[in-house]
Amino acid sequence: MTNIQSPLSTMNKNISNKRIIGLDAVKLIAMLSVVVSHSINVLIAYKQDLPMSTICHSLTAGGVPLFFMVSGYLLLGRKGTTYKYVAHKIWAIVRYIAAVCILYWIVMALIHWDYAQVKNCASEFVNTFMLRGPFTPFWFLWTMTVIYLLLPLIHRFYAHHTRAFAWSVSLLGVFCILLFAAQFTNLRYSDRTLLQPLKMWKWMFFFALGGVLRAYPAPRMHWGRIAICAAVLNAAQRYFLELVIHDTSNLAFAGSPISLLFYIAVFCWAIQRKWGGNYVLRTAGALFMPVYTIHYIIIQQLTSLHDLGFGSYITYPLLICVLSVAVSLIILHLPVKGGMARFFKL
Template identity: 25%
Template sequence: MRERNIGIDLIKVIGCLGVVALHVCSKAFITSSHLVVDNGYITLFNEVLYYLGVVSVPFFFMVNGYFLLNKKAITYKYVINKILIILLISVSWSFIFSLQSWIGSGNSVYTLLINVFSVYIQAGEFPQFWFFGSMVLILLIVPLFNKLLRNYKTVYYTVTTVLIITCLIIDLINHLKGSPVSLNVIQTFRFWTWGAYYLIGGILGSKTTKKGVISFNKLLVLTIVVIIYEILNKAWIGTPNAEYNYDNILVMCWIVVLFIKIVNINFDTVSDKVKNLILSMSFSSMGIYIVHLKVLFLTMHVLDVKNPIVNILDLVVVFLISYGIVFLLSKTRYTLKLVSL
């Protein structure tokens, strides 16, 4: 059995924090119509935190590929069971909150059901559940790619290369057109992007060498370059939304290099308290992903999230409250099932 890699747990925590940063920090400089608020340099730090959050969703797909594509064998019985768990958790949350809105509204049961399942297409009570919808679709072909990675590596690498090239072509078109070509494709169905990151995760999970790990100083420089690019790119492609940076070659390289760097961190000298905290937050990562938008909605009634300084405070508040909620829910066996995959 492979020894637990705390680096992977740290990646989950960073990915989770990144998602919260994407949703919170955007409030400081992006309007509801997805336009940039011109505040000069006042919101620069919020923008930096927002664009650092671009690692989050790719990290989640890569971690799943890292593990599932490197299992000795994956049967469709395993896949169906995994899909049922994802659907049960996401539908339960969506139904509870959709029912609350539906009662007394006078709408039909059909409307209630539409609202419950619309979360998979980036709508409804939990629009972030598009991720679960995309994961379900990818899981359907995981047994095939698991077999390819184990027995037909050339085919696997070819498919991965084709997906990456597709990402680069789309990013090029974005820049030539001055607007995202995938603007009308909801994130659930952007298979070229998520498939590329998923398969890259599988490749990284099959490698055990630590050779070629970039130095911290070089990684820092690369990170600064990527953030500068992302901030400038909002003018080049006509939108500040970070989701349209995933296909860029510079961003992809940075995410992959950062993933490799974190996976290869030596935790032998790290205190047990820190490692236990990482493990605890890693265990809670999907739960935090589920509840954080509801927490953000509540804090927005109390805090002025458009204020750059308050916005950064809200980032910490939303993450910690979400973590606390998941921690409490995980204390009973029944509610535990609502926050863990």
Template identity: 25%
Template sequence: MNRKRNYGIDLIKIIACILVITLHSLDPMMPVVRNNMFNAALYYAGTMAIPIFFMASGYFMLNKSTISYAYSLKRIKNILIIVIGWILLYSAAVLVLKSKFELLNQVKGSFLTGVSESHFYHFWFFWSLIIMLLIAPIIVKILQRSFKYYLVLTVVFTLICLAQDISLHFGYTYIMKDTPQVLRLNIWIEYYLLGGLVGNTHFNKIKYFVKQHYLLFSLIDIVLYVVMIIYSIWNAHIIGWAYAEANYNNILVILVAIISMTLFSIANPKLDRIIEFVIPATMGIYILQSFVIGIVEKNSIFSTYPVVVIPVAFILCLIIVKFCKRIPFVEILFSLK
């Protein structure tokens, strides 16, 4: 076992992976979700998935001793291999089997949400990661020059996010709706910066304080999480936008994300073997989950009980990824090295 790993961060990334499946399995516009309090609550619990992913990335990336553009470009190249590889494989299969040229539409759909017949709508996250990698060297230089400058930058982006959240309640939801997810940069930079903050040595005193009062902060986190879910259900009716993405700027989501990341970063979960088994598959699970969910949901029983899709999709994706990662060359499409 690799004791140098932060198993707490690995665990929260696995949880985030499950929460992504939750978001995609429970459409808040479906009557079975909208009219069922349990299903609706579970859907909004998934709100934390994307903030956690960006924070986890910032946690490690922004606390490296140095980041060059050569390093960023290497990481970007690896992401592009995954994105382009999957789109090319799918488009080639459709061309051969259905004589349809889908390449351009699938590329467009991987960047922009709402593109009809796109099966790579969730790949916007990869494009956002590319943007984060392009700005990471600049942020690291700011951090190395002065931690205070980094704090100021984080506060500025936090205020921008809070202002945008407030604007949704004054009839400006169309601004955020009309902005593709990949270009909602203030949100992704915000969580990227917060992740870097939690992982920074200057944050260690706060971590130590939280560790001394771990149970108290865990209870606070749980209470805030429940309040966030209740607020999200209420907010959907107020602003007329039911999807979880409407709440990423909300102070409750930001607080839960910070506290959760802090708690998991100092946790010592006794699940080493399980974590080491699952964590290498999380990237592949994220890639496959939308396809698997689409297939599983064709069974009528899942239309009545969509919650069951979550564990079924997760287990199926895990099995498929573990199998594919054993195949030479194919494994390149399932891991970001």
């Protein structure tokens, strides 16, 4: 990565050898956003506590985009990417998904004393791509396998033509905005027409955007205040526009200029803030995969508790978050040689 006509090499020298606590903050925000989003989806499905459920749901909009931005920030900041590394990462993802599906149905078979249920492992594995079943959130992992396949090419473009890369990402962002706007035209485009893993233009944009923000750090501004203002505007657009496009999902609005401002502001605020030696942030990274894996199962098992009275848009997501984190901590502290955390490293 020498002779690059961009700030990239200088940035890598300054930050490649030390942990960026701000990224841990982004991952924590993204993790909690995903859990709360999936929890509030239950309330919205039952049309409960509207419009407050819609407003609270809009605050979780950054979950998935922030995950991709963190991945791009880290992976494109590597000194180099080999196909051996790519193969290792893809195999780790496929192995993890398969292992979780097998373990889940073994547990189900033991609980119900019906060993025939183990045969559901294969269909459950496929369902992770089709957004069905208890591991619906694993579509994110499948999308990452596609990004990993393309990573050597993307990284080469990023490292040797950083300015052109940044302009390309800008054009891809404009394309995402146009597709979002198309939902309100006679083109009859709907964000629901494709499965999430197939919308690669959207996820590639957020992944690459993370790399751009590493090569060209955003100026120091009051990003926290900007994020709050963008969150208010995002809540307003969701309240008025969800009825127009007949879609209540966060990802249907991922291409909105207001949403993009919200994601970028949260990311820049977390990166630029001085966190010090924050113990919670340094240890929260280990919780990501366990929480991401089990929270949807907990939601499915506790759907009947969605009606907790007034304020369910707070109490129900809070219950799911607490249980997801608690169960994850128990799993991570199981007395296994080498520690359970290594099983969740992809």
